[in-house]
Amino acid sequence: MSTHTTNHHVEHPDVVGSRNRLGVILILVADIAFALSVLFVYFYLKGQNVNDMWLPKATEDTAAVLPLSSSGAWIVTALAGVGLLSHGSALRAAKAKQNSQLVLGSIVALVLSIGAIAYQLNLIFSVNFVMGMGSYYSCYMLIAWLNVVHLALTVFIALGNWNRARLNLYAKDHWQVAIVNVWWIWMFVSSGLGAFALTFT
Amino acid sequence: MTTTLNRPSASAHSAPKRALIERLNIFTALALGVISAVVVWRLALQFLPQDSEEAIFFNREDKITLLSMIAWFIGFMVGIGALIGPFRWVMGKDLSHDENMFYAGKDLGVKRYFRYTTDHKVVGIQYLVVTVVIFFIGGVLAMLIRTNLGNPEGGWIHPQAYNAIVGTHGIVMIVATIIMVTGPFGNFIMPIMIGARDMAFPRLNALSLWLIVAAAAPILWGLAIGGISTGWTAYNPLASQAPLGQNGYIMFICIFAISTMVAGANITTTVIRMRAKGMTWNRTPIFIYGVVASVALALPAFPVFFLSQIMSAMDRAIGTSFYDAQHGGSGWLYENLFWLMGHPEVYVILIPAVAALMEMAPVFTRNPLFSFNLAVIGIAGISGLSALVWAHHMYMSGWAPLLNIPFMLTTELISIPTGMLFLVLIGTLWRGRLWVTMPMASVFALLWNFMIGGVTGIYLSDIPADAFLHGSMYVTAHFHYTLMGAGLTGAIAALVFWFPKMTGRIFDAKLSWISFWMVQIGFQIAFIGMFLVGLAGQPRRVEGYAETFNTGNMVTTGGAYLIMAGMLVLLYALIHSWMNGEKASMNPWHSKTLEWTVANPIPLENFDVLPTVTTDAYGYGKEIR
16 A cells, blocks of 8 residues: 555544544444334334233223323423524524623523423332233333433533533534534434324324 | 544533542452442341232343343443533533544553553554453363263253353354454454554543443353343343343343444444545555454444343333233244344444455555455445345244245345355455565465355255254354354454554464464364264254264264364464564554554654655555565
């Protein structure tokens, strides 16, 4: 391999940002595969309805198991959507070098992510889940806990983003804010996919 | 190691934390992991309520075991320092240049190998050691299996323990073969080969390595509490009802899957974004294609496996019913999720090993790589088709019989891109002026072993033949020819080939040859014997067998002992060459790829000035040497 040499000791933030964005997107590919597999599980078990136990019917001894409303999942999605919009405004502020707007957008996004996770946990612990309630409830739990994991990561990222904005660390470049936006988009989409699935009982 | 222009004030924030970074190493990780596991185990024993009457297929012990293993994992990762970077980011106290250099292992000497070091060369060596250790464990288990099979009535191992040994051997070896090329050589060699100073994400690189180390404990822990009695596939609902040791398998896979995802994103980003100036895609060495294809396949495949194990854990610990048909679950669901990962995983193992040999063949024949484009098409074709063949593992399961024929066709189609890789290797050898080294001989060994593995695989892809051969020792022999005969042969050749660059010393040629012949001869004896007993009807994964299979099993066990002896010679050669081997020149093989242009020992940032590539790496003329 014939070569000649050029000197590059320091990388421009745009180069680093572009690389980090690709890395995050590739990690999201794995997470997307995971989330789509969860949906596959939901619709596979719903379609199979093995032993009529997706949602067991009433018997002499037990009452019928009823599906849960998907409205809770849609509310979580809505909170994620507003969080995304808020972070989007923060990103625009970062691009316009308006740090106070950036801090405001970031903290609103953080608060919304905390609200969403609290609401999601409340939904989970208000379900009276017991063994034998059929595979629908198993899938409901899986989708709900996937949301919790995503939201926990969102809280962590949003907290860091707000703190860094507060410390004026995005004064020179904003590629990290842009990458956090990519995560918010995926958070919103994955939450919406889960809510969409739960609409079909 | 990459640095950015921004945030010069970051070091001002970080001074007080330096001491913590310095203190963390593998010993603090082990200590914190063990303490966390013990504390959580005691707390869970104390506070977890007793099982309810509905707890038929799950129990309190599963919850306690899983919680303790999770605590081990978190404790270990905190103890090694994996969380410092993310928490410093949240706190707005980015690592300073000095701290990054410390993380990279600058001036740390041998201590850097016991830390969360980010230098890709250190990570590559760590991967090499971890791979050798995993192979050693898997190899010992293999010898226990073969020794026990020396007697038709079963031997001295309790049947339950035998099952656990078979399952652990399977999954441990699968993991070892997955990381055997992309781990050591994908990390150490690949960044230099593309002209980069490090990986795209050095901390993620270290994370992927230490996740594997953290994953080792649950699988060994599981072995002590009942082991994996389900075989490496851990089919459900069998796995949901297996002993507590199954939790070790679940944790092992979950942690390993995260490692694979992280490594996949890191390696792919590195290759796409950090190739040297002028290294266009048709000047990029074929080994790079192999590594990227492997990790890119793993990236969407392993999350599916990860999910299958999370659901298995939920079924065991909290009583969900994903796989329990009585309550609306399905065993076929598990099989689909498992093989959606399981078949691409075969190519995750094979492609980089074959690509490594395609990288070596031009060096030792002094021929250009025959049809570079065909090699790339072959790799891409295998990668693409491998995602469409998973259900050929399920012909006999009764799942979707109408889909059997389409899956048979896609499986048989994969022979075409595989044949392209054979053609590339044979074309490169054709009229070459062979420099017969052990890596060169490994090219021939691969062609032989992979041909047998491939041709026997065609029968298994064929539905009528599979009805007869499924679940027999024939299958076991087939995949050993593929993963070991082809994959491991390529990985060992890669070790000998790149050893001078990784250690600065030449791998002992005489010992490498002795090992090569012992392993290859032992391999043919062991697995041709296994083919014969499989064709005659001996089932796999059983402790005892009919008297009629005795001779074949004795032959196989004899061959396995020869493989073991050859592997021990290889291990001795590795240690001996590393400690006392002849010092290597910068480019002992007269190769043309970039890694051979850097001095031994390789500087921390590989290149003082980044190279610009102007030709491909295969411009060999026969007159050289």
